[in-house]
Amino acid sequence: MRKTIALVALSLMLVNCDGLFNGTKKIVIKGNVNSPSKVTGLRVSASTKGFSLSDAKKVLIFYGNKYELFNINSDGSFTGKAVLGSATAVVFLTGNNQYIGNLFCSGLNVLPLVNLSEGENTQIDLSTLTLNGTQVVPTNNPIGNQIQLSEAEITFMQDVGAYYETLSKNLDMDNDNSPDILDGKQIRINSMTNMFAGAWGTDQKAPDMLAPAQFTVNTAMRIAGAIGMFDKNFTATLSGPSDNPYNDINQSHGAQAQDEFIFGFQRTTIQGGGLNQYPSQPFKNGLYSFQLNKKQLYTFYFSNINMQNNLLIIKPTIHTDNSGYITKISYEFVFPDGSIANPRNLIQGYIRSQINNNSTQLYEGYHLYGTFYAGDDYDYYNEKINKKIKFSEVQQCNFAYIDILGNEYEYSWKPTK
Secondary structure (H helix, E strand, O other), X not given: OOOOOOOOOOHHHOOOXXXXXXXXXXXXXXXXXXXXXXXXXXXXXXXOOOOOHHHOOEEEEEEOOEEEEEEOOOOOEEEEEEEOOOEEEEXXXXXXXXXXXXXXXXXXXXXXXXXXXXXXXXXXXXXXXXXXXXXXXXXXXXXXXXXXXXXXXXXXHHHHHHHHOOXXXXXXXXXXXXXXXXXXXXXXXXXXXXXXXXXXXXXXXXXXXXXXXXXXXXXXXXXXXXXXHOOOOOOOEEEOOOXXXXXXXXXXXXEEEOOEXXXXXXXXXXXXXXXXXXXXXXXXXXXXEEEEEOOEEXXXXXXXXXXXXXXXXXXXXXXXXXXXXXXXXXXXXXXXXXXXOXXXXXXXXXXXXXXEEOOEEEEEOOOOOOOOOOOOOOOOOEEEOOOOOEHHHOOEEEEEEEEOOOOEEEEEEEOOO
């Protein structure tokens, strides 16, 4: 019998950092789980397993494939650290690692450690915590105080975070009665999307973006984990949902990025679509099985949302010199309704730019994987192109990023007509 262990909705797939956390800054997170009855005005209830916060002995703080486990002191206080720029899960466990609940702030199952200034804001004091089901609620909510996010940015993370709604039972995907992340065997599930977005801008003309309703969105399920878990001589497979399995799941790609394996799976029975796009079918909610090697089968719950409604869109403008060579690309960032988005609050690491001439790649900028925090000096709005590329030779540009929740997005742009 599978041991069901509830976990934070974003738990196993928060941020998709394939490899090392480069250029990181740590933020102190502290709080107290003692005497929740002293806090008034909040509903206090037991977790789904019947635990209270008085049963909490450990705090698991993790982001991507990195985690740290901190003991809770006898007086109920705890202190931990997480990486600036991350969407961090704060999970409360019993002494034998059973799940009690996770931090819940402003409708988010994670703590987005973005837009924090130096000095006093490098420490977040959650104060006394209370339990509502599996939601651990702080009396001092840092979102809107120390962490400055717009309503649109909070909504973006709430909506995209709903993608993980039913992953609340995935702490033990290999079914060995031990939390995978503590055993170093964490499997992470994310969404991938790519789409044609419109015509890029130039020095003479602004970008001409399609209306989001015109996007033909290609989607995939992205599965990643430690490279040591994978037998390179075995072909990984995905099947499900268990109640009515698909017969059209295909592996779209497999790769190794530093110390990780990465697989993408798509459903590609639909042919055609507008603007030379070939859309893939979404995966519906349900229980899936992932065979990684001959000896190990993983099972997980998957929940889907319409990513088309939850996009941070990159709008590029290509600038040239008097000789027609590209000098830089400038970027705008908008939500589907046209409102301005702040990339530093919502993007993990760098933007990967690719300049292509038909099937030939003329230029690739930063790598998409391997860097979690791009650093304070990284310019999200301008990318200098040092390689000599004749603008007239360019047929397509692609721009990709990973959001701080771990979802991967790529936008293709064509020349202005």
